[in-house]
Amino acid sequence: MDQEIKCAVIGTGYVGLVTGACLADLGYHVICLDRDEGKLESLRNGKVEIFEAELEPMIVRNMKNGSLSFSADIKSAVSDSFYIFITVDTPSDETGRADITNVEEAARRIAPGVNSYKIIVNKSTVPVGSTNRVMRIIEESEPEYPEFDVVSNPEFLREGTAVFDFMNPTRIVIGSDSEKAIMHMTELYRPINAPLLITDPISAEMIKYASNAFLATKISYINAIANLCEYIGADVREVSLGMGYDGRIGFEFLKPGPGFGGSCFPKDTRALLAIATDYGYNFDLLKGTLEVNRRQRERMVEKLERMLGKLEEVKIAALGLSFKANTSDVRESPAIEIVRMLRDRKANVSAYDPKAMDNARKQLEGIEFADNPYLAARDADALVILTEWDEFKWLDYPRIAELMKRPIILDTRNLLDPQVLRKEGFTYEGVGR
Numbered sequence: 559m560d561q562e563i564k565c566a567v568i569g570t571g572y573v574g575l576v577t578g579a580c581l582a583d584l585g586y587h588v589i590c591l592d593r594d595e596g597k598l599e600s601l602r603n604g605k606v607e608i609f610e611a612e613l614e615p616m617i618v619r620n621m622k623n624g625s626l627s628f629s630a631d632i633k634s635a636v637s638d639s640f641y642i643f644i645t646v647d648t649p650s651d652e653t654g655r656a657d658i659t660n661v662e663e664a665a666r667r668i669a670p671g672v673n674s675y676k677i678i679v680n681k682s683t684v685p686v687g688s689t690n691r692v693m694r695i696i697e698e699s700e701p702e703y704p705e706f707d708v709v710s711n712p713e714f715l716r717e718g719t720a721v722f723d724f725m726n727p728t729r730i731v732i733g734s735d736s737e738k739a740i741m742h743m744t745e746l747y748r749p750i751n752a753p754l755l756i757t758d759p760i761s762a763e764m765i766k767y768a769s770n771a772f773l774a775t776k777i778s779y780i781n782a783i784a785n786l787c788e789y790i791g792a793d794v795r796e797v798s799l800g801m802g803y804d805g806r807i808g809f810e811f812l813k814p815g816p817g818f819g820g821s822c823f824p825k826d827t828r829a830l831l832a833i834a835t836d837y838g839y840n841f842d843l844l845k846g847t848l849e850v851n852r853r854q855r856e857r858m859v860e861k862l863e864r865m866l867g868k869l870e871e872v873k874i875a876a877l878g879l880s881f882k883a884n885t886s887d888v889r890e891s892p893a894i895e896i897v898r899m900l901r902d903r904k905a906n907v908s909a910y911d912p913k914a915m916d917n918a919r920k921q922l923e924g925i926e927f928a929d930n931p932y933l934a935a936r937d938a939d940a941l942v943i944l945t946e947w948d949e950f951k952w953l954d955y956p957r958i959a960e961l962m963k964r965p966i967i968l969d970t971r972n973l974l975d976p977q978v979l980r981k982e983g984f985t986y987e988g989v990g991r
């Protein structure tokens with residue numbers, strides 16, 4: 559690959575870091591930028607704060623061979639690069655709309671560096687029309703060189719398998735009205751074997767929201783089915799298995815649990831609902847998706863209360879804090895929200911997570927953090943599985959039963975085998991079974 563092709567990636571978070579590392583690994587020369595100097599300094603020292611399979615060695619390897627570097631100087635990185643990626647965060651504002659302040663700020667910082675034709679590639683998840691907004695901001699800043707293109711290129715990676723997903727995407731979406739930009743984007747992604755969907759910027763922006771809100775709806779749907787299964791006495795695992803064989807439905811995203819969380823599904827579903835409202839369309843379906851999700855966390859707490867008789871002054875061992883397994887990310891984690899609800903109901907919570915403890919400590923006060931699952935379980939009145947970490951499957955449950963005051967398990971992820979646990983003396987409940 560041509561070492562001369564240079565990429566600048568603005569926003570060195572989950573998406574930016576993975577994008578930067580993978581592009582470097584594909585042979586491009588990449589400079590990752592952030593306004594957080596502390597983060598850049600730890601990255602320069604090879605310290606990656608997020609837990610993501612394969613990422614750290616990939617970063618270290620590419621830093622060593624000179625393909626990847628970190629800087630805060632956006633202007634000179636932009637001047638030096640041909641492709642400029644925007645991968646900054648676009649959090650929900652108080653109305654549920656996506657706040658694109660960071661994207662706008664990045665556009666303003668890019669403008670002074672545009673000294674030759676460049677392609678600005680927006681990977682952040684943004685409301686429809688944002689590609690044009692970025693273009694206007696740069697134009698209004700009157701860059702040194704007048705010709706540039708802004709392309710929408712939404713990112714679909716999943717935390718936990720982000721590097722694999724970047725390198726093996728289900729599709730690459732390129733939203734642009736410029737033939738020149740489309741040609742260069744096709745060239746950029748040539749080393750990656752994936753279907754290429756070339757469309758206009760607004761449709762590209764919509765594809766991202768429509769996909770995430772659909773997956774969120776699928777989760778709320780199976781959660782609602784699971785809840786109904788509990789009323790009628792069916793086993794949701796059998797039901798979802800039987801549904802999944804239908805190719806039109808598929809097996810994925812049919813696992814009930816405490817509801818969806820993370821940095822994308824809740825935020826993007828709220829944002830799409832807000833877009834619909836702003837354009838005068840009443841998207842009631844998404845209101846239902848969000849409402850089922852909100853209630854699902856409460857249902858888990860109510861279930862535990864039923865199992866225990868009360869929550870006040872009981873000790874609960876909470877296993878799992880990240881929003882799903884294989885990530886240290888706790889943003890909008892259902893586990894964190896459930897632990898907070900338990901704490902607010904005056905339960906004494908002792909929590910453990912294999913990777914998310916540091917992040918959780920920043921968000922949770924008034925609970926105890928245990929160094930391992932057995933310490934969390936000691937003298938507990940109940941144990942609740944909140945994240946589907948594989949290691950929780952293989953714990954020594956007979957030992958846990960001995961350590962606990964009362965052997966009660968609420969498995970919000972249907973991770974464990976009820977029959978085995980009941981044989982070991984546990985009172986066990988899962989979701990929808």
Ligand SMILES: NC(=O)c1ccc[n+]([C@@H]2O[C@H](COP(=O)([O-])OP(=O)(O)OC[C@H]3O[C@@H](n4cnc5c(N)ncnc54)[C@H](O)[C@@H]3O)[C@@H](O)[C@H]2O)c1
Nearest residue numbers: 569570571572573592593646647648660663664682683713
């Ligand atoms: N996390 C995911 O799994 C995922 C997947 C697909 C798409 N997305 C989308 O990608 C975008 C980024 O998400 P993320 O999870 O990587 O966010 P993040 O919070 O992990 O990282 C964002 C980074 O951008 C930096 N930043 C913000 N504004 C900046 C500015 N003006 N100049 C320089 N740096 C700036 C922040 O300091 C931070 O390091 C969001 O729009 C998100 O919705 C995320």
